[in-house]
Each structure stands twice: as structure tokens, then as C-alpha cells.
Amino acid sequence: MAKARLIGDRTNKMMVQAMERRATDVRGRVFQITLLVTLLISLFILGVLIVDVVVDAWGVLTGRPSGFLTGTMRSLSGDPKLGVQQALVGTFWIAVFVAVLAFPIGIGAAIWLEEYALKNRFTRFIELNIRNLAGVPSIVYGLLGLFLFVKSLGGLTGGKSIASAGITLAILVLPIVIITTQEAIRAVPQGLKEGAYGVGATKWTMIRSQVLPYAAPGIFTGTLLSMSRGIGEAAPLLLVGAVSGRLGSNPGFFDFSAINAEAFMAMPVIIVEWVQNSGRDPGFAEAAAAAIVVLLVFVILMNAAAIFLRNHFEKKRG
């Protein structure tokens, strides 16, 4: 019996015939179309959400945009002084807390884990736990915040204050900051480190001059995205005690006394609050939609900052 051959007889004519494009690769096509459909579904849902929210918010946003941004919480949706300033101030300062606490601590911990920690069982145990912490539901962090920062350390934080909320959310995003920073540091080529050591750099010089500049774009993207996630969280803030109902004062953005005052509001919570109120006063549905648009713009601005910083540092990286 003739030996089985893959291509058959090898004349030029047969080769030409064999290599001609066959009928369409059906399975490949189906796979490709399936992927496209999944993408379109995600985009469609996102588009519907945004359009729906913007349409609902249109009246408020076009009617009195500056009034809505500077207004306060009111009991009636028709109140011309209704607005989100208190919540914006709260979210702004919570973001500041996250940036000031979670970024340096998280980046520092990641540098330690990647560059200094011995690669032993203990380190792996720590890293495993950090990964687990990143997956803990945010409500659990809310409980931690309530018991630790609101109750036990209430003297320092002012109880149910922006400070308590900010520290709680900083802890919430800390594991994410550590993990993304670790990944950015791990991507630094070994050759760069060896090159720096090779001309007599100390470990600190090597990290400062090679590792951090190279990892900076990744670190900035990761940390700012984690911030976006943090300030969108409502659940922990509800536990830490963002007020419901009316907030007495209407602090300005740089009214520092508001930080540990025993009452605060934040964007995600005001949205929850207004959606709840829309049952008795349908006008609050529009206000909630407008607040969502404001929060979205806030987050988009922050992501834009992340992209800008990443590009800036990538250019510097050469």
C-alpha cells in the first residue's frame, strides 16, 4: 500500500489547485461573528444606559446647569435650590483621601513586595491575601469603616464624616493599587536593572532611576482607574453614614472644617437617595439622572487625566 501523503502528487498544477483559497472557513467565520456580537451587545447596553440617563437628565442639565451644581439637598424636587454641591464636595474630598492615603501606601507596598521582599512562603502568603482583599465585597469594607473609623476612632475622624468615608475607600482600593503597581513593576525588563547595577548603582538608585520611570505609566493608569472605581462606590458609604435627608451646612470645596464634620454627602449616595425619593416625588428621578451624568463626567475627567499622565510618562520613557 502506498504511503499516505499529506499533499498527494507534487506537480505544479496540483499545487496550484491545492493552494487555491477554499470555500469559506465556516467555523472561523462563526467564531469571528460571535465575538463581534458580544462586543456589540456590551456597547449597545452601555449606549442605552447613557442615552437613557442623559435624556432623563436633559431637563435639569439644560434648564439650570450651574444651579444644579451649586444647589443643595432639598425635600422637594421642584425646589430651585436642589443640587449636588454637597455631594460633589464630599466625593472630591474622598478622592483626595484616596489619593493621599492609598497611592503612596499602595505603591510603597508594591515596591517592597517586588524589589525587596524575599521570595518565600511568607511573601507569597501576603500576596495571596492582597489578591483576596481585592475581591472582598465593598460592603465589608463599609462595616470595617463603621466599626473602626466611625466608632473606635470617632474622636479623630469626627464620626460619620468625610474623613471616615475617605479612609474607608482608601482601604478599599489599596489592594487594587498594590496589585496594579506590582504588575507595572514586574514588566520592567531585567536588562535595565542589570544595566544599572552593572555601572555601580545601588538598589535605591536602580529603583529610582530605572524601575520607577519605566513603571510610571502603568502605575498611574492603574491607580487612577482604581480611584474611579472607589469614588463610584455607594455601599460602604451608606454604612459609614452618608446622611439621608437634609444636610445642614453647604460647605465650599475648600472648607476644611467639613472634612471631619459629623455629616456628609457623596455623589453615589445622593443618587441612591434621590432614586428612592422618586417614588413619592417623580421629579427626583430627573435629578438622580442629572447627578449620574455629573458623576460620569467626574470619572471621565479622571480617566482622561490618567491617559494624559500615562502618555506623558511613556514619552519620557522614550
Add this chain to the structure above:
Amino acid sequence: MEQAEPEASPRLGLDIDRKMQAAVPNSTGDTVFEVEDLNVYYGDFRAVQEATFTVYEHEITAMIGPSGCGKTTVLRCFNRMNDLIPIARVEGRLDFREVPIYDPRVDPVEVRRRIGMVFQKPNPFPKSIYDNIAFGPRVCGMAKKKSELDGIVEQSLNRAALWDEVKDRLKDSALGLSGGQQQRLCIARAIAVDPDVLLMDEPCSALDPIATARIEDLMQEIKNDYTIVIVTHNMQQAARISNRTAFFTAQLDSTTDQRCGLLVEYDRTETIFSNPSDERTENYVTGRFG
């Protein structure tokens, strides 16, 4: 498996081993490295066993041998680059100019300032050409004034035969250079801190023959000022440029069933290539194996 005991902590200072000098014929200059019973382990795995040889001043010493024979491992011991691998462990004696560099009192950073390294893959920093060269002098605090630094940069690039090609674009990124230029930049970067020894780990393996020839010429020029130890896969290169050659091979250890690097023969390069005393060396350099 019999393991060599670590050398009882040698003194810092004069400790020339007469027996060692006698073991290598035709020694000319001062000894730069004295290696005796060097064992290198990665965890439990022994990568190099009982290597003993001497590197002399102002010579090019080549280390050749098949892949996995431990020559790069030995090279990376010379400037304690193996310290970067947490599980690596070095036993035996390794003196650099009579200083036992694995003595706990020795600062590895100071060792690396005196023993520069050029790597297999060109690894310029993602910075400008100028900053690549200036990095070492800066971290070593060699230049107080900008003009001094400028001088070091120009001199180093000149010695690496790169100055004329890059003098008009010192501020451009080093990543825009060709592979051969990048490797010469790395050589310039290494000599900018004025080291005593230059370790080169297959510096030409990623380069074309023209770039390789330029680097070989360069090595011949700078060996009057430095001592060069080079790992190469290219036997012709070792024969062309080196004064002495160490031939390593990987030997199967029957007790552990692992391959371990072994220094088979070390001699003047002419001897290794024309009249080796070990059959394994002869088989390798004549192309019968490896």
C-alpha cells in the same frame, strides 16, 4: 554528592597563592581574578563545579563551551551579578586583585563599579544617548561639573568608536540606535565609570558580522587599559581575540542525574585551539561536538 566546603574566610589583603600561579603557564601580568574550587548553586542544583583558573591583567580571557556549561554563571560571579538571583549561592575562592569579593565585608556595589559588564542583549536605558553614558559617572559621583561630565561622555563614546556617529544627536533616545550601535553604547556606558575589568557576556551574539568586527577591534584597542573576560559561543571569535581560553562543558552527574558545568581545560588560546591536552576540548574546538 561530595560538596566543597566553603573556603575558611580568607583575609582581606595579600594572599597570593603560589601554587595557583605555577599551575598556569606563561603568566605575564598581575593576576586580576584568582578562582579556586568555585562552586555555584541555584538552590540544590549545582551549576558549576570546582572551577579553578586565573585571569591576568591586560589580557582577553575567553570562556567557551556548549550551552548550559556554566560559563555565563561564572562570568556573573565575577561582579556579583548572581546576587540578583535570590537562590544563587557561591562557594569556593574568588579573589579580585587579592580581595575575596564574596567576603561579607565587601560591598557588591563597589565590586560592580570596578568590574563593568556588557550583556548579551544590548540594554540601553530608555533615556538619551548622553544620559546613558552619564548615568554611571553620576551615580558614582565622578563628575562635579557639567563640563567634566561632558568630557567623560565624549571620551567614553570615543573609546567605544561611537562618538562620530552620535555626536550630533546626544540628546536623542538611545533606543533609536541600531543594534550594533546600542551594544557599543553599552560598552561606552560600562567604561565611563573607568572600571578595572570588563565582563562581556556574548556581546556579539545579537549582531551582524560587520558590527561584530567593530566590537572585536574595539576590544583589542581597550585591552591595554582594561582586563576583559568574554563569554562567547563563537569559537572563531575566541581564537581571534583572546589570549587565554577556558573550555567548559556540561557533565552529567550520575548521582543526581543533573548536568553540571565543568571547567575542562584552561590555557593559552593557541594551545587550546592547536594542541589541547584534553580530548573533550579537542573534540569541541574541531567541531566534532557541541
